[in-house]
Structure formats: structure tokens, C-alpha cells
Amino acid sequence: MCQTKTNKQSFTIPETMKVAYLEQPLQVNVANAPVPHVTGKDVLVQVMAVGICGSDVHYYAHGRIGKREVQYPHIQGHECAGIVVAVGDEVTRFSPGDRVAIEPGVACMTCSWCRDGRYNLCPDVQFLSTPPVKGAFVQYLKHREDFLFTIPEGLSFEIATLAEPLSVGIHAVKRGHLKTGDTVVISGMGPVGLMTVIAAKAFGAKEIIVSDMEPLRLEAALKLGATKAIDISKQSILDEVKQRTAGLGADLIIETSGNTKALQSTPELTKRGGSIVVIGFPPTDAVPLNVTLMLQNEINLYSVYRYTNTYPLAIDLLTSIGSQIQHVLTDSYSLDEIQAAMHQAHTNRSGSLKVIVYPHS
Numbered sequence: 536m537c538q539t540k541t542n543k544q545s546f547t548i549p550e551t552m553k554v555a556y557l558e559q560p561l562q563v564n565v566a567n568a569p570v571p572h573v574t575g576k577d578v579l580v581q582v583m584a585v586g587i588c589g590s591d592v593h594y595y596a597h598g599r600i601g602k603r604e605v606q607y608p609h610i611q612g613h614e615c616a617g618i619v620v621a622v623g624d625e626v627t628r629f630s631p632g633d634r635v636a637i638e639p640g641v642a643c644m645t646c647s648w649c650r651d652g653r654y655n656l657c658p659d660v661q662f663l664s665t666p667p668v669k670g671a672f673v674q675y676l677k678h679r680e681d682f683l684f685t686i687p688e689g690l691s692f693e694i695a696t697l698a699e700p701l702s703v704g705i706h707a708v709k710r711g712h713l714k715t716g717d718t719v720v721i722s723g724m725g726p727v728g729l730m731t732v733i734a735a736k737a738f739g740a741k742e743i744i745v746s747d748m749e750p751l752r753l754e755a756a757l758k759l760g761a762t763k764a765i766d767i768s769k770q771s772i773l774d775e776v777k778q779r780t781a782g783l784g785a786d787l788i789i790e791t792s793g794n795t796k797a798l799q800s801t802p803e804l805t806k807r808g809g810s811i812v813v814i815g816f817p818p819t820d821a822v823p824l825n826v827t828l829m830l831q832n833e834i835n836l837y838s839v840y841r842y843t844n845t846y847p848l849a850i851d852l853l854t855s856i857g858s859q860i861q862h863v864l865t866d867s868y869s870l871d872e873i874q875a876a877m878h879q880a881h882t883n884r885s886g887s888l889k890v891i892v893y894p895h896s
Contacts, residue, residue: 715739723792
């Protein structure tokens, strides 16, 4: 064991830690591994909470997303927050005892995309849990200091994990140039869709229309600020949107689900001169769209890949919302219960919103 001491706090750091390994599809085991040693600009974070993301579930069940294939054993998890327990000799922004949210993608910051401020497109980004990079289902995580962000004492670690999906929503409304007073349609009320509701409201949307097939998710969206929830198994989203916009369509459509039919419906939902933002990955690479309608109505099409420069705002929004977002956190498990946690996230869409894993409980 080693011990770090500062004028803030002292931490005893063990030599080994618990780690959750994805051994094969649908099988996760907990084992011991060495605790990382930090030097330079790296920070050692005691991971206090990790949210299970849709991509975690996909890798868990299928072992791949597109061309990215898991090499077993693999460590998942990238929505995380914790406590700084040790710092490298070049770290200037953090000290042991600081509470932090962890932005999972560590970019090179020297390539042309990074220099342009679009570090989400960095070809050398090391993104937690994206194969072959190991993730955050661990008790201690080494991370570069410029991708850590202080969280206030009043913000819980589990809510701080939502800074990651909220960052996707913030990036989406920025990409779609959402303006104050706009009508926005958000399809798919998984965690990213729900966080996009928060982002749309914060950026001034007057009406936020959401769609899904699960009552729990639609109810959660209304609690977060959606003005209309549409159960697409019972209602026509096109009819509802046209009715609520005097036949014009919405200013901005944000598709988060990856559902092919949902994506294909977006041009008809969009007003002339409006915009479509695509977040969700469809099941196939090629998806037919009504390009003629988009051309005739001069509809803008934007894609979203992760996010850039969003974490400070995401943390501020989560802090301002406080307990109003607690209902999104429906399930909690210890790291030793990771198999049950992944199974819950994979199979219980109607009863779960966000599953949180606590590595130190």
C-alpha cells in the first residue's frame, strides 16, 4: 500500500483493486488487478459511481458496435465520477480529496481536429470502454487531468455520472442551432434522450415533444420539462407534430433511438428550413432517407458524435436541477453485482432508466 498526504486529505491506496471483466457476451466476472500508478499529468481517481450506457449494453450483448470489436477480457463503463486520491508530479489543477466528474475521451490535443476545438473527432482519442481502451468498472482509474472536472459538494456522484449523456444532448442542440422559442421533437427517451430534454429546455426551446413506446420513459421526460409525450405505439407522431405546429412541422428534430423508422420519419416532421440532428446509431450502415423532400424544404442534416467542451455546462445544469433528476436513477448495484446490473440494463427497458454501479459499496 501507499499513502498520499496533502493539506486536504490523506488516502491509503491499496496495491490491488476489484475490476469487472467482460469475459464473453453476457458474462461479466469480478477479479483483482493492480491499482495504476500515476506520473506526469495523470490523476488517480477512486471511482465512486458508474452509469451503464446503451453502448455498454450493446458490447455486453453482442461484443461489437460496427467495426469496433471487443477483445476479451474487456473492462466496460465510461459514465463515471469519483474522488482524486493521488496526482502525478505535473498535475496543477487537482489535489487528493477533490470530487470530480470524468470526461471519458482523452484526446491528443495536437492534431488538426483538436486544434480546431473538435477533439471528439481526434483519430487518436482514448475513450474509456471503447475497444481496445479499458473502462471504468474498476475501483481506481488513471486519467489525464485536463479531462477531469470539479463537482460541487451538493452534487452526488451518481447524478454527476449523468454529465456524460447530458453532454451528448448539449452537443446535439448546439449542432442543431436551437434558438429560444423553437419547437423541438426528440425521439427515443433512453438516458440520452432524457438528457437531451434537459439540454433543449436550458437552451430555450418553447415546446419539447418527445416520443417513445415505454410509459416510464415518457413520464420521466415530462418530469424533466417535455411539454408533450407521444406513445408511438398508440399515436401518430406525424399527426401530433403537425397539429401542435399548425401544420408547419418542428424547428428541430433530434433522433436519439437509432430506430430506422424513426430516422426515416424525420424529414416529414421538420418544417421548411428546419434541422435534423442524428445521435442514435441505426442497426445498418445505410438507411434510405427522403432526400428529395429535404432538398425541396432546405432541411439541414447534422450528425452528433460524442461532444466537445460540454462538461462544465453539464455539471452546472445538473447542479441547478438537483433532486429533480433523481427519478432517472432507477437501479443501483455494487461492483460485485455487476452481472445482475448488466442483465437489468439489458433486459428491463420498461422498468429501468439508468442503472448505477458503485465500485466501493
